[in-house]
Amino acid sequence: MTITLSIFIPFIAAIFVPLLYKRLQSRKIGWFVLLVPLTLFAILASFIPSIAKGETYTHTLRWIDSAGIHFTTYLDGLSLIFSLLITGVGTLVILYSIYYLSERESLGRFYVYLLLFMGAMLGVVFSDNLMVLYVFWELTSISSFLLIAFWYHRKKSRYGAQKSMLITVSGGFAMLAGFIMLHTMTGSYSIREIVASIGLYTDEPLFLISMLLVLVGAFTKSAQFPFHIWLPDAMEAPTPVSAYLHSATMVKAGIYLVARFTPIFGGEMTWFYLVSSVGVFTLFWGSFNAVKQTDLKALLAYSTISQLGLVMSLFGLGSAALNEGHSANSVFYAQATFAALFHLINHSTFKGALFMVVGIVDHELGTRDIRRLGGLMSFMPVTFTIALIGSFSMAGLPPFNGFLSKEMFFESLVNARNLELFDVGTLGTLFLVVAWLASVLTFVYSMIIVFQTFLGKFQPDRIEKPSREASFGMLIAPSILAIFVVGIFFFPNIIGDYLLRPAMTAIYPTLAGVGSLMPRIVPWHGFTNPALWMTVGVVVLGIILYWSFRHWRGIYTLAPLKWNLDSIFNANLVLLEKGSSYFTRLYMKGYLKDYLVYIFTFFIVVVGGAIFLTGSYSFDFSNDAPITMNEYLIVLAMAVAGISILFAKSRMTATILNGVLGYSIAFFFVVFRAPDLALTQAIVETVTTALFLLCFYFLPEWKKERSPVRTKVVNGLIAFSVGSIVTVLALAVQGNKMFESISVYFEDAYRLAGGTNIVNTILGDFRAFDTMLEVVVLFIAGIGVFTLIKLKVRKEERDVEDQ
Template sequence: MTFDVAVVLVPFIFALLISMLYRFISKKYIGWLVTAVSLVLFIILTTYIPRISNGEIITFTHEWIPSLGINFTTYLDGLSLMFSLLITGVGSLVGLYSIFYLSKSEQLYHFYCYLLLFMGAMLGVVLSDNILVLYGFWEMTSVSSFLLIAFWHHRKASRAGARKSMLITVAGGISMLAGFLMLYEMSGTLSIREIIEKAGLIRESALFVPALVLVLLGAFTKSAQFPFYIWLPDAMEAPTPVSAYLHSATMVKAGIYLVARFTPVFGNEAAWFWLVTGVGLFTLFWGSFNAVKQVDLKAMLAFSTVSQLGLIMSLLGMGSVAIYLGHSSETVIYTQAAFAAIFHLINHSTFKGALFMMVGILDHELGTRDLRRLGGLMYFMPLTFTIALIGCLSMAGLPPFNGFLSKEMFFAATLHIQDLSILSLDHIGFLIPLVAWIASVFTFVYCLIIVGKTFFGKVKTHLLDKHPHEAPVGMLISPYILIILVVGIFFFPNLLGRYVLNPAMASIFPMFPSAEELAPTIHAWHGFFSPELWMTILAVVAGIFLYSLLKSWKAIYRILPYHLSLNALFNNGILWSESLSARFTRRYMTGNLTDYFVYIFVAFLLVVGGYFLYGDVFSWSPVNPESLDVFEAILMVIIMVSSIGILFAKSRITIVFLTSVLGYSVAFFFIVFRAPDLALTQLVVESVSTVLFLLCFRHLPEIKRGVQSKWKEARNLVISLAMGATVTMAGLAALHYEKFKTISEYYNDSYLLAGGKNIVNTILGDFRAFDTMLEVVVLFIAGLGVYTLIKLKAKGGGQNEN
């Protein structure tokens, strides 16, 4: 087993160990253990950087379900290594931060177990080559993030936020699964590498565009693109370490990874460009626009995350133009958009992770994140102010911070795209840089709000729960490491480009011969007259102007009433569906056994009876009366008399006895037909059933037949007759059915296939062994339940003493 497999399994192993051995692990050390696991994985992953940067690809395959082509295959290339480094690197910093952030009174074992489960699931997503295995890990990220968001489950908002994120991301995951199945249908393989190799064949299929849309739905929901972004702000009810990890560096980047990974497959389609670029650009604008109106710092960072994810998504869409154009002189220009996407992805993880931790420090030390209660904190918390200032300036795209480099590349990409004469861009291409610039203006405004409203102005100590003071050193280590990276990447960007970004580019564009030619050299200065620099300068000027007049124009946010917002539509949709399902359930869950039999019999008649009517399968030959044995005739008469007698019985005891007569008669039929094993089984079952019925029914009152309407009586009569006729037809048709081989022919070879001479035992013990085992487990669980109830009753427990 190679390390790229172990890196997926190790978090799950330690999560299991924590859940089993938590009594023996002190709460003081549990956080350090998880941090050490993440850090060790990160360090070992860094040893793969030289090999991957030299073009090597490391794979490992373990056959899981080879008959279905489902294998656990890991695939470590430039793209997966970059994401793996983010997952483990930021994971170790978040683990360290959480040690000082979370109280020892919290359920820390649960928290770190969930955190490891999420880390393992994310690593599984980015390292899996099999699309069905990737889907399994994908949904595991949704489940583990649900547990992390709802960690403070005593809060109603936490539970609601976790439920919303689960519903939206899982729904997107299911649509993505449908797209994966379409890809399998088109390519005949579940391997992502092989699907990419067959991209030309896949594009000729009628399922290509539907698969494209379904895969993007999965990516958009996970990466909080418009209109699915509404789960991300509500997920901010999670503890701040969760927000810093899931919602800035990892989970929300899973959709980005999916788009980057499948760009070689779908990038040649115009729909891919328009959907990815268009949705990304609108999300960029909408997120930045809505961030300005927030008064909760975490909510503001949540909308800023939505905006930045839209920026990265739009860059990947613009980068796909290179595949659309093919190998030409213009290819390099558009591949640089994809390069800017992965570059900004790393930059965003650094400055946004630091900003989330900064907000967590304010919340932890002051007891609030409300901007209306904050102000003047620069003098009391200078170290925290430094984190906020550097993080916000990088997010705003100003030098000398890494966000400036990728933001300039973003502006350059939008300007190049508008000049493209294909994809109808010659008509509306100017909108792309315009929307990008407007969104950047709002980005600068909310960055000014975060720094200005929090750290400048008057101190409002009377509105704070605690006196302002600096955070402990332990909480400052992780965000300071991140802001050091923010500055360091600005001065040494090509070191990151050479060893991390360039190999990732080779993964996104495997159809081009050399990634070195596609990956640009990163420059901090392109000259004073570069258009992208002037876009930045104008965005800063416009942002300062809007910030100074914030109170004058902020009223525009009240134009759209809340009941028309996406959140209101989602919440009302959930309430409406719950109300509808409750009304529907009350209609069919009547508590009347007759109604339940009506549902069952009608469904049976529609399926089986409909098949008989339209399938032309009914055929039978009359049985010669002379071939009937006298015992068979007697048993037939007994069964018919007993069946008719049940209809007119007036007590439950009589019904039980007549039902038993039917069952024992069937057992005697088995004897006549020389099937002693079946006869013995039938006799045992009937005896046990009769005893149980008698034990239960003797305590019930006599049957009181209610007065039914004539319509219900007629309905029940018709259904009963139709049911009897259908079952009779099925039995007669089975006697001489020749269109398909009977299954008994397969079981007749039980001695050769399973080595058993008793066909019934062989079926139960070999052919249906799994089913039989589960039945035994169910009986075992039921037995434990009965035993527990008896013990509780014997001890006088199980009653409410109040």
């Protein structure tokens, strides 16, 4: 129950933020919000000892029994790591934002969005039900869209938010299709149940397709090539957002999905090659593009893409362990996953610190442009120290935690060369070479952050603000992260024993005791260790490339590198906009009568064509009840009223005749013994007729337009065709009952839903989602009307003040 509540706490807190924001001073609201992740982190940390002993926690809130969709939360070693990152880094980010954001900002709105995102991320990592996981997955996309577009007055912020939304939500739709296929195969939405039974379904045709669709969702969210293009543009968000979403949480959601679904798809050759190869190429491509950036935040964006590729490739390599069963090689391959989890934690610490450092530089100096910076160490010593620790850790140098996980990464790649399972061979060597080159480039851009920003010559004439060190409050959060960077290097096995090993058990449930078989994390493996010499090579070549960068940076201007995916995305977006605009202008004429012609013509072609082609126009009147005189009279009255409307010369006459049609339907309900429907129809018809008459009273005199004979003929044919098709369709359906009427199910409404009124039960229970969405639409429309009214009132007030 505690885990379920931990998901809802941020959402509940988000409700109170606007209320408190009006009563508290702007900055104080941050301290209230800070209590939410801090409390959650403390609660989740209390589970560490029991999770380390192999315990798991499950809680279920029953929801939709008939569909098998329940709100089931599941806490194990894997979800614990991610939840601690979400709440722990979230605490530091909120603390940092209290001092970073100005009181003139809409802080209430900012913290509402941040809490929504936090709750959504916790929902993703704790959900055991596929459909519930998907709901939270898309909620992370929506809340991140709001956070990225927080400074909505900036064009780049709006563009970055739109881009991230389009790509990640599209990937989410693909993932949803994969989830539905998994349910179709296994008959369950529970991830744990699917893991337990997936061995029975690996030969199903949908298995491979569902795997690919799930990977599309993971790759888009974790900015893997070629979906990585949204992340650099998302850097237009405030720095606390970048530090939270794009280093520790949102971009790790795809990593979590791959880790969580490794027991389902891992061991398959397609999964192994796709995850590992996409990860390695993303690692190289991100580091290659990071080197050329002149904006510190853009540099960190591409470095994040690169580091995510590193983690993804390790999960791909480690998935081979599941194909080995219980052999000794399975543990050998699983060490790659152990390294992935370790680097996942390390990356959150050093990258979070670096994002905050860049935010401090931008906040205090007014620029992030590397070409305008230099010599900052002289007056920003604390910021420089944090940047040095974070950058050197990212470069994989001791004594920082990045060195340990980078060494394990190299060892995993060396081991992959000997992987006989999938005939890796030459490809394993290629992986090793590409990853090593990417690590060299990682070293280069890490040195750029340190030396070109904080060392060299200070350029005060190119700085927008007075030069000074950041406030003590702004330095607390990155300093804590920097301490973790160093502390993990000296005490890595605390994390290894209490977090990494339980997570390994969650990823490899079929490998008994896999966590205890993982090696101890040590910084020194001797001079014979290939990973050590690879690191030495990285440092040597990295120094050479850094000092000679001006001589080889021209490769970025080569023609093939100009044909980037951003240009392709933007070109296609423009093409879609122009195409849709052109197509829209073809049929959007501004006349309601034209739209009705389009709709009815489409109806005639599709429905009429389907009836004709399938031969579904046979009738059977043998079981029909006899038609009484009362029914004939009502039909005759409706026919006379309907035809008379066409010849009405005033709005009053047309409205009254329209009312005759409505009241005639009410009489039909009386004849068919449905008094509640008759009463509803009569009330609605009375209200609408009165409203029509009231509105028409204020309208100018109606002058009926004379239509050409051709138009009248076309309209007449369309009307006759639609009426004929509806009649044929109604008679065909009435005379050809292939299935039992659904009304039989609804007649049991009292037992199924506890309602005595069938109509109300259908609306409030059987069609609950439909009704809820209708209410949501009305609510959104109401908000729009309210907003327009408020804007008009404010404009009038400003006009009065100006006078």
